[in-house]
Amino acid sequence: MASLTHFFLLSLSLLSLFASSSNAQLSPNFYARSCPNLQAIVRNTMRQALAREARLGASILRLFFHDCFVNGCDAGILLDDTGSFTGEKQAFPNLSARGYEVIDSVKTNVEAACNGTVSCADILALAAREGVFLLGGPSWAVPLGRRDSRTASQSKANSEIPGPSSELSTLISMFAAKGLNAREMTVLSGGHTIGQGQCNFFRDRIYNESNIDPSFAAARRANCPRTGGDTNLAPLDPTPNKFDNTYYKDLVVRRGLFHSDQVLFNGGSQDALVRSYSSNSVLFFRDFASAMVKMSSITPLTGSQGEIRKNCRVVN
CATH class of the missing domain: 1.10.520.10 (Peroxidase; domain 1)
Structure with missing residues (x-):
């Protein structure tokens, strides 16, 4: 690697x-x-x-x-x-x-x-x-x-x-507002290959949605009851401490944790790209790096604009 x-x-x-x-x-x-x-x-x-x-x-x-x-x-x-x-x-x-x-x-x-x-x-x-x-x-x-x-x-x-309950059209438009296209939205969403999600952000998905693998929903419900446990954590994919393409593999089998994850693979415009990333980690890594460079250049302050803070938590 x-x-x-x-x-x-x-x-x-x-x-x-x-x-x-x-x-x-x-x-x-x-x-x-x-x-x-x-x-x-x-x-x-x-x-x-x-x-x-x-x-x-x-x-x-x-x-x-x-x-x-x-x-x-x-x-x-x-x-x-x-x-x-x-x-x-x-x-x-x-x-x-x-x-x-x-x-x-x-x-x-x-x-x-x-x-x-x-x-x-x-x-x-x-x-x-x-x-x-x-x-x-x-x-x-x-x-x-x-x-x-x-x-x-x-x-x-x-x-x-964008929030964890966003629809695909909302994600596309919100990223477009920042100068990022649908492909870049889908690859940046792959950042969810690492980390954890809180129960209150995926509860509705595991109890009320049909586009979800039943065994996956049952496993997530074990740590996310219908009421309470809002801050209980679940991994965003099975390898939450490894940056890989497992996130996309999960989407293909309806195991996305958030609604905003699974909408990327739900019979819509991003299905083919999700399949590509699920089978080609080299492509995913390349596109992710490219999109991160582009995102990092959204309307920066440069030259004499802003300041160099002494303490990141407060202005000088």
Whole structure:
């Protein structure tokens, strides 16, 4: 798996050129002189975090996705609420978000080496990649040079982040609003090959839907009663700590955990692509890396916009 991901890193370096063409101020080499050990610091810190709890790889990937879908990849999701400021952390889609302390640790280690140089937005983008890579997934050249927002939007977080009960048409339109096409939506949904889901997000599916394998529904019901147990966890696929294409294999046999997962394979426009990913992990890894580069370049703050936060949780 490692040799495969190294191949992707080499071949996908060209993808960064695409990202840079859409915003010429982003570049994988942005910190080559100002913080040459940045990527090693991020990887080492993430490796330590995942050694303690492998699920954190999925948690950080989710943080990054939720960040990019609200005002672009600007680390707005990391800002704490204060008496005079309401951020995104208490928005409904983010109530179960986790991993903030990992980003704090990465930031502390980066600041020790390169004080006041690297944005929290770039740290989050790099940490998301490392979480995927360290769990066996692909790597890619992350375009860098984002700056941190001085604000956040709880209302946009509540309305612009796709939910676990979303229909296929809703997913396609919500991703399209961010410049991502249906293929990119389907491959980014493959991030659900790692991590866990809470009972309250899949209860309706396992009790009320017909497009579900009966034995799978019965197994999930054992830990997700009709009432209570809202925060009980179930794996998003059978290998929640391994980044692979099992997620798509599950969809083909009606074992998607969330409604928004199974709608990708339900007699609709994405069925053929799901089948392709289920039988071709190389294709899935390639497309996932490409889509992550594109998503990471959604309306970044660059140049003199925003700031470089000293503490990812508060504006300077």
